[in-house]
Amino acid sequence: MKFGEMFSKYLHDEDEAFLHNCSHVEYKKLKKVLRGCRVCRAVKVDEDFDADLDPDPDHQRTGGLIKKREAIGKENESDSLLSAEAIAEKDRQELSEFWSCDQCALCDEKFFSELAREASEVAGCFSSRVRRLLHLHVAPGGIQRYMWKLRHCFTDDQQVMVQEGRLLLDYVTMNAIAIRKILKKYDKVHRSVTGRNFKTEMHAKRIELLQSPWLIELGAFYVNFTGSDIGEPGEFFRKFSCDLSGAQPVMSMTFSDSIKYEYSLTCAVCLDTVFNPYALSCGHLFCKSCACSSASVLIFQGLKTASKKAKCPVCRSVGVYCDAVCMQELDLLLKNRCKDYWRERLREERAEMLKQAKEYWEYERSAFLGF
Ligand SMILES: [Zn+2]
Ligand SMILES: [Zn+2]
Ligand SMILES: [Zn+2]
Structure with missing residues (x-):
C-alpha cells in the first residue's frame, strides 16, 4: 500500500476521540501543491x-x-x-x-510554511498529551510508591494508560513519516536538496518529531512497565529497549520496519550516564547538575533561573533552559536499572547542592554585612 493511502486510512480509522483535538500533517494537500508545481x-x-x-x-x-x-x-x-x-x-x-531547482516560488510559499506550522502543532500536541499521561503516573514519593500504584491500579486503568501511549506513538510516527515522505517528494519533483535541508532546519527549530524528549519519556515509561512484574510482554513492548551495560548507554525505539532510533543517554558534560536528567529545548540531555553548571546557576536555584543567553554545551543554542523538560520516567528507569550508580550520583548531587548553598549564603551574608 502506498503511504498516502496508509496515512488516509490511519486518519480515518484512528479513534476519533483521540484525533479530535490533534492536528496532523495535511499530506494530501501538500501533495497537491507539489502536483500543481x-x-x-x-x-x-x-x-x-x-x-x-x-x-x-x-x-x-x-x-x-x-x-x-x-x-x-x-x-x-x-x-x-x-x-x-x-x-x-x-x-x-x-x-x-x-x-536542480533550489527555489520554487510557487511551491515554497505554500509548502514549507504550511509544513512547519503543521509539524510544530503536532509536536506541541504530542508533548502536551504525553506530559499529561505521564504526570498521572510519576507521582512524587519515589519508585516504591510508583510501583505500588502500578500494581494496585485497576487492570483497566493500566490498559487505558498503555493504549493511550500506543495511540500517541502511532500519532507521532505516522506524522513523522508523512513529513519525511513529503519532503522526499519535494526534492524528487524539484531535483533539489531543499527538502533535505528543511529537515535539518526542523531539527534546529525543535519541531523534528522523532527527536522529542517526550518520546524518550514515553519509551522509558514502557521500559519501566515491562521491567515491573505486571509488565505485559508482547509485540508492542518490544519496540522499546534500553541498554545500559555498555560504554554508550542507549535507549532504542523501533518506529517502523525502516525507522529505528537510538537515543544516547550519555551526558556530554560529565561523559557518564545522565542522572536526574533534563532535556533542554534543543533536545540535548544532561544531568541536572551538569546543565546547571553549564548555565552558571546553582542546583538549588534550578534551570528556570538560567539566563536567556546561556547556551547549550552541545549545539550552542540560546534560550534552551527555561523550558527544559525534567525526564522523570527516564530517571525512574535509571534508578531501577543502575541502583548503585544512581545512589552514588544522588549522594554526590546532594553534597554538591549543600556546598553550593553554603557558599551562596556565606556570600549573601558577607555582602549584606559589607565584609
Ligand atoms: Zn515547485
Ligand atoms: Zn552530566
Ligand atoms: Zn543543544
Missing part, C-alpha cells in the same frame, strides 16, 4: 509521482530526462530561427534547471 509539470513527473518505492531512483531520473529532452526537441523544431549554438545553450540551461 510548474517545474514538475514541465518534466511530467506527475506520471510516476506516486512511485515512492522505486528500487532504482536513476530509472525515474533517466525516464524524466528523456521526456525532457523530447519536450525540448519539439520546442526547438518550431524555433528554426535560433542558431545551433543558441539551441545547445538553451538545451543546457533547461537541462540544468531540470536537474
Whole structure:
C-alpha cells in the first residue's frame, strides 16, 4: 500500500476521540501543491509521482530526462530561427534547471510554511498529551510508591494508560513519516536538496518529531512497565529497549520496519550516564547538575533561573533552559536499572547542592554585612 493511502486510512480509522483535538500533517494537500508545481509539470513527473518505492531512483531520473529532452526537441523544431549554438545553450540551461531547482516560488510559499506550522502543532500536541499521561503516573514519593500504584491500579486503568501511549506513538510516527515522505517528494519533483535541508532546519527549530524528549519519556515509561512484574510482554513492548551495560548507554525505539532510533543517554558534560536528567529545548540531555553548571546557576536555584543567553554545551543554542523538560520516567528507569550508580550520583548531587548553598549564603551574608 502506498503511504498516502496508509496515512488516509490511519486518519480515518484512528479513534476519533483521540484525533479530535490533534492536528496532523495535511499530506494530501501538500501533495497537491507539489502536483500543481510548474517545474514538475514541465518534466511530467506527475506520471510516476506516486512511485515512492522505486528500487532504482536513476530509472525515474533517466525516464524524466528523456521526456525532457523530447519536450525540448519539439520546442526547438518550431524555433528554426535560433542558431545551433543558441539551441545547445538553451538545451543546457533547461537541462540544468531540470536537474536542480533550489527555489520554487510557487511551491515554497505554500509548502514549507504550511509544513512547519503543521509539524510544530503536532509536536506541541504530542508533548502536551504525553506530559499529561505521564504526570498521572510519576507521582512524587519515589519508585516504591510508583510501583505500588502500578500494581494496585485497576487492570483497566493500566490498559487505558498503555493504549493511550500506543495511540500517541502511532500519532507521532505516522506524522513523522508523512513529513519525511513529503519532503522526499519535494526534492524528487524539484531535483533539489531543499527538502533535505528543511529537515535539518526542523531539527534546529525543535519541531523534528522523532527527536522529542517526550518520546524518550514515553519509551522509558514502557521500559519501566515491562521491567515491573505486571509488565505485559508482547509485540508492542518490544519496540522499546534500553541498554545500559555498555560504554554508550542507549535507549532504542523501533518506529517502523525502516525507522529505528537510538537515543544516547550519555551526558556530554560529565561523559557518564545522565542522572536526574533534563532535556533542554534543543533536545540535548544532561544531568541536572551538569546543565546547571553549564548555565552558571546553582542546583538549588534550578534551570528556570538560567539566563536567556546561556547556551547549550552541545549545539550552542540560546534560550534552551527555561523550558527544559525534567525526564522523570527516564530517571525512574535509571534508578531501577543502575541502583548503585544512581545512589552514588544522588549522594554526590546532594553534597554538591549543600556546598553550593553554603557558599551562596556565606556570600549573601558577607555582602549584606559589607565584609
Ligand atoms: Zn515547485
Ligand atoms: Zn552530566
Ligand atoms: Zn543543544
